[in-house]
Each structure stands twice: as structure tokens, then as C-alpha cells.
Amino acid sequence: MKKQFYQKALITGASAGLGEEYARQLADAGTNLILVARRKDRLEKLALELSQKYGVSVEIFTADLSRDYDLSSLVEKIRQTEDLDLLINNAGFAGKSKFYRDETGEAEQMIKVHVIATVLLTRAALPAMLKRNRGAIINVASVAAFSPFSGAMYSSTKAFLVMLSVNLQNELLGQGIKIQALCPGLTHTEFHQAAGMNKETIPEFLWMRADRVVRISLRALRGTKVIVIPGCRNRIISFLMRHPLTFNLVQWLSRRSKVRKMAAMKQ
Secondary structure: OOOOOOOEEEEEOOOOHHHHHHHHHHHHOOOEEEEEEOOHHHHHHHHHHHHHHHOOOEEEEEOOOOOHHHHHHHHHHHHHOOOOOEEEEOOOOOOOOOHHHOOOOHHHHHHHHHHHHHHHHHHHHHHHHHHHOOEEEEEEOOHHHHOOOOOHHHHHHHHHHHHHHHHHHHHOOOOOEEEEEEOOOOEEOOHHHHOOOOHHHOOHHHOEEHHHHHHHHHHHOOOOOOEEOOOHHHHHHHHHHHOHHHHHHHHHHHOOHHHHHHHHHOO
């Protein structure tokens, strides 16, 4: 990005990974920021760095989106920010337990963070955008949205984000609002480490850098694509998982014990 094309962006999950990279690239383009995450120390450090380096306004908002009070406070913050023209729903986590072994409420937390928070924040941001006939919302999903290998809750909540984005964009046609479902594959961030995944079992050629993923996402806002899958390999993999000629084969493979064990090694 060589010029500013958004005035103010709010990014959830902004203290690391793709969220931090969105913040860096948008600040470089001259966009003022509201950074949201649980870790206040990281937010403060990033905000200071970006404001000093790029001369943009950077606010921080500490919130855990799985908590009702934090989420409702952020909803109110968005409603009061009338110049917000870019919302990036990036907060999320992969989870560590299988659905049938979940004794800690991880499934419910994932629904709150991936689904409920995205719905409420999006609905809060839209009125001001519609009033100006301008704005964009990026919902960070995953190629896992199309996969039978990625866990019952993670895949299903990411699939929700894809279908929400597609259908919401159709509802908003002609209103000047762009909706994007970003579906990255394996990306070098802290995300996989936090989920307890063993990155060394996955070939390097399958990974992408976070800066490239974000650059593709922001560039795609200039076009009309709703589902954005960065990287040739990720697009091929997603195509094979969805295409009628290969769908049944993928489903069959997902039920093979050896394949399931290999998938588990990556978690």
C-alpha cells in the first residue's frame, strides 16, 4: 500500500500474528488505529512504536472477547467511533482439546470469540459505514473452513465466518461496503505455538509469511472478491476439498486412521 485508503481501522487480536501485521501495514499507509487484545503490555508497546514511526493516532482497548462485559464495552466503543471505516475481526484461537474431551468450555469460548464477537462487532460498525456509503470489514477465517481435518469447532466456526461474509456482502450490494473472508493456510505466527502445534512436522513450502498474507488481504479490498485465499497452494488445497470430483476422496481420507494420526501430529 502506497497511500492511505482507510481513515480509521479497529483490529481485534492485534497484539500478535496477523493482527499485529495488519496494524503495521495500515499504519504505514497512514491509517489511524484502535488496537484490541487481551495483553495490555503488548498493545502499549506496539501503539508507541507505530505512532512514533508513522505519525498515526493509535488507541488501545484491552478486552477478552470471550467475556460478556469486555465484548459489550467494545461494541459500545465501536458505536461511538463514527469515523471507523475498517473493521478487522481477527481475534481467534485454534483450541487444544477434541470436542468430545472438552471439559473446560473451550467450545463455548470459541463460539463467543469467533462467532458471537464477529456478529456483534460487525453489526455495531455497519450503521456509520452505511451512513457514509463507505467502509470495509475483514473476517479472518481459514482454509480450515473447507477442511474435515481441522477440528469440529475450529472448522465449523471458521466456515460460519465465510458464509456470513458471503451472504452479508450480498445484502450490502450497492451500499459501498466491502466484506471479506480471509482464508489463510499455514502462516508463520505465534498462533500455532499457542495451540500446541508441532510446526516441525510440516514442510516449509506449505507455510506463508504473515506480511504477505496481510498484503494480499488489503490489496484484495480494492477488488470484488469476498473469499480471499492467499497463496497458490492454499487455493489448490481449498479447491480440492470443495470440488465435487475430489470431495468424496477427501472425506474418505479424513476417516483413515493414519491420516488422522498425521493430522494430530500437527496439533
